[in-house]
Amino acid sequence: MLQIAEADSLEESTRHLAIEFVITLAEARERAPGMMRKLPQFISRLFAILMKMLLDIEDEPAWHAAESEDEDAGETTNYSVGQECLDRLSISLGGNTIVPVASEQLPAYLAAPEWQKHHAALIALAQIAEGCAKVMIKNLEQVVAMVLNSFQDPHPRVRWAAINAIGQLSTDLGPDLQVQYHQSVLPALAGAMDDFQNPRVQAHAASAVLNFSENCTPDILTPYLDGVVSKLLVLLQNGKQMVQEGALTALASVADSSQEHFQKYYDAVMPYLKAILVNATDKSNRMLRAKSMECISLVGMAVGKEKFREDAKQVMEVLMALQGSHMETDDPTTSYMLQAWARLCKCLGQDFLPYMSVVMPPLLQSAQLKPDVTITSADDDNDIDDSDDDSMETITLGDKRIGIKTSVLEEKATACNMLCCYADELKEGFFPWIDQVAPTLVPLLKFYFHEEVRKAAVSAMPELLRSAKLAIEKGQAQGRNETYVKQLSDYIVPALVEALHKEPDTEICANILDALNECLQTSGPLLDESQVKSIVEEIKQVITASSSRKRERAERTKAEDFDAEEQELIKEENEQEEEVFDQVGEIIGTLIKTFKASFLPFFDELALYLTPMWAKDKTPEERRIAICIFDEVAEQCREAAVKYYDTFLPFLLEACNDENPDVRQAAVYGLGVCSEFGGAVIKPLVGEALSRLNAVIQHPNAQQSENVMAYDNAISALGKISQFHRDRIDAAQVIPAWLNCLPIKGDLVEAKVVHEQLCSMVESKFIEVTPL
Known part of the structure; x- marks a missing residue:
């Protein structure tokens, strides 16, 4: 297969298929990764092939012009495949295998005279960081030095790649990178923001500030705020649109990370943000306006209600006007506005209630979006090609290929998260919306197209019950009494139990158990015996399924190709099982606290499952x-x-x-x-x-x-x-x-x-x- 991949005389698509075969083999954890890791020469050859593919890049004028988001101008199919496969290879084989190979091959690329080789080395570092994080953290000094040296490279595409690498490393190797190297990374990024000859480099430097600050504590970030904020304000005023968008995103993140320390910059920053929100009305400026919303709402949350109150009123007037206007389906404003409203609510608390009648109808509409699904035959030549459309994701099930429009799912997930956010923040104030929100979210507990939608629906369940209970206790429930809480509990609790039974993802199983426990703390005394019995039966199933998965992993440790890297992955998976069992313990504890000795017959049943745990x-x-x-x-x-x-x-x-x-x-x-x-x-x-x-x-x-x-x-x-x-x-x-x-x-x-x-x-x- 590697000979095919190396053969320049063969068609590109044939070589790509050979690489895909090898990468898929590496990803088949139950069958092959241990075997692959035992073939270091094989891995070294494959890595060299992928590095060579990253050289297939041209210096397109469109990239330098920076008039559009087209930051992949000049990149070929070869380049894209190489990039994707490095990421997949490092995730499947891990740092102990990949880092020695990278350490052997990358220095020659960095020492070569061609800009393409420098660029390839930096792109490769960024691509392998996620899969190799644990090992790369041990060699941080060497990794950071390698990247920062390239900030001074004469070629702007290399400088861009260096900034890109720092951004990715800040995410994958944080917070270690931030704690140890803030004094060299932040000044380097600030310097890159001065590169007015290369706006794409400027914009990317601002984006990397976002990545860096997301894993930053206020005490690390605060000493740099004067310099960083003043540079970002310059970019907001003088930069091209792409640069302005990057600056807005960076300012939002810096404010979010520095919290109350951002107050001293508020008066300088907010007028610019409001001006963009009001004036960026052209179709070409839609993303700029959307990002100004994001930035304003995050700055408001950072500085707090007292400082933000007056500006918040003006901003919400603009948002209400926008909400009433017709927006095209691909307008990013919709999604950004959903999130901005929720942040404004978090900032203003109960003062936000008058705006809920404006916010909720479109939010419910987004939460109720139907998935855009296309089904074709798996061997149909005219199938959905997800490489041609980033917004489509395809999965093959048996003889069918299913294509799903991800942008619809992402908007739906955002809306569900925002509903949860409002219920959490407004407590009893959310009561008037429960009758519409509960029937929207409960069916989404089993929405298997998108994990984030399920997670958001799960998180919202206890919030809805709490909201109802508080509203009734405080006499704000429009004449409803405790019977309403019982009815809501009878709707939510069995739905969570059923969702738990069918949930394929271990992490979400733990989330469902956690949500169920919170629901029981709110409405536990209202449960009848049959409901308690169904919960106990499901707990037995959860313990049995978890034990079965652990046994299966224990069997895998006996395989011929089992190695330390696989052991680490199994350890992480077993830790997730412990989180499930922890939540089981919490639920049993809540049931015991709620029902006391009358729960003991159920405990007798559970004891058979619990005693082995001692x-x-x-x-x-x-x-x-x-x-x-x-x-x-x-x-x-x-x-x-x-x-x-x-x-x-x-x-x-x-x-x-x-x-x-x-x-x-x-x-x-x-x-x-x-x-x-x-x-x-x-x-x-x-x-x-x-x-x-x-x-x-x-x-x-x-x-x-x-x-x-x-x-x-x-x-x-x-x-x-x-x-x-x-x-x-x-x-x-x-x-x-x-x-x-x-x-x-x-x-x-x-x-x-x-x-x-x-x-x-x-x-x-x-x-x-x-x-x-």
Whole structure:
């Protein structure tokens, strides 16, 4: 295949197919990447082929003219394939494989006299950064120096590529790059903004400021604000349209990252932004106007309501007028305006309510957009060619090829996110819109065309329930009562459970569980038994499916080609499973808190799935969650939970001295709970419990930061044993030892409990206080 890819005599399309075959093989993680990584010469040859493809670029006058967004002028199909394949190769094989090859080949490109080779090296660095991030972060000094040296290159396309690389590295290697190299990167970008002979370079420098500041804390950015903001203002006034757009985006990001530190620039910046918003009315200026909206709303959020209030009124008048005008379907103003309104709402809070009647109708319309789908035969020669249209994405399912217009999906996702944003910000003020929003978003919990749409719909569910409950509590629900919350809960909760059952993405599974938990915290007491049963049944399914996926990954570790890179990927996937299990623990905890002992029949069913999680071969996180669930049962169900002590206390006692501090904390906390509520059942174990707690408290590193929470909870448990089982301890020794450990200062929640306990023990003469 590589011979075909290297053969200049063959047609370009044939060579591209050969490369596609090899890259697809590298991406087939279950089958081949370990095998591919074991062929370093093969990878080196493939990388060299892709680098050579990046040289197929021409110095088009259109690129220098910078009259349009056409920044790929001069790029060929060869170049585009090379660029895309470098990205895919690095993501599939990882940094340990790709970085040594890149380190071997890129210096020769950078040392060569041809500008195309310099350009290729910088483009390659940007393309491999995402897949190689962990390894490249370890070699940051070398990587950053390589890029910054090219900021002075005589050829503007090379300078552009260097800026492009810094922008991409700021995203993929942040925040490490920002923390370590802000003092060299920001001045270099500021210098590039002075390149008035090359407006495309200027515009890209402004865009890179956006990438850099997104991963920046205010303390890093603030010292550079004077210089950066003044340069961006110059570009706003004097630059070509493309440069102005870049400057607006950069200003928006800088304001967002620096927050209140941006206040001192507000009076200088806002008049320019408002002028663009009002005057950029031509069709050719639509994106400029859209970006001014984005910038104004982010600046407003950064400086706060008091500073922004008067300008906000003027801006919203302009937006309302725009909203009432006819806009073409491809006008970017629509999407930018949806987001700007939501930011203005976040900034103004309840003061935004009068504008909701203007904002909501088009927002609902966007959220209700139907996906633009085209279906053809997979082997049809006239199929959808996504390379010709960036707004189309194609997937092949069996013998069908499905094309989806992504711009429609993105607008829909933005609208759904904004609806969630309004519900979150306006709380009870959002109540009048719930009856329209809930039927719009609930079906989108299963909108499998677009993950962002599903995520937004999931996030909105608890916000809608909270809004309804608050409105009723505050008498702002247009005469509705708690029955309305029950009806809304009966609509939302089963829909979330059903969506969870069908969700293919592990991360979104965790999101659904989180949203379901928040819904239960709001409307849990309103659930009937059949609804609780359906939730419990789904939790069983989630645990089973997660365990099955982990077993499958464990099997993959036995494959002949399994290597360290694959192990790292499997570790990351298993961490996602832990997030799922964590959310399962949270939901079970909420159900136990809500229904107390009446939940125990369901807990008995779940125990079969949870008990294996206590085993030593499980991860610390799995063990911690399993212990926390038992702690919750013991605390909330009290005497009714004593029947579980014989099963779980031996595990709990052993876990008190676990290597992992989070497991120890959960275990000693549980021991305290059992001491308080376990009565006679716990008495025979008091001696062993004291010994276990003493090992935690007396450990030489007990009060180091990672151990202090376990230490504080062990002291709390010791206090409970002293109070509730005094007859089983040597009080003259144990109680002074406990008092000696007070006050506790790490776990502030537990500190309050312990210090209140101390006060009540003194007041009840349980502890004799000897006057000094």
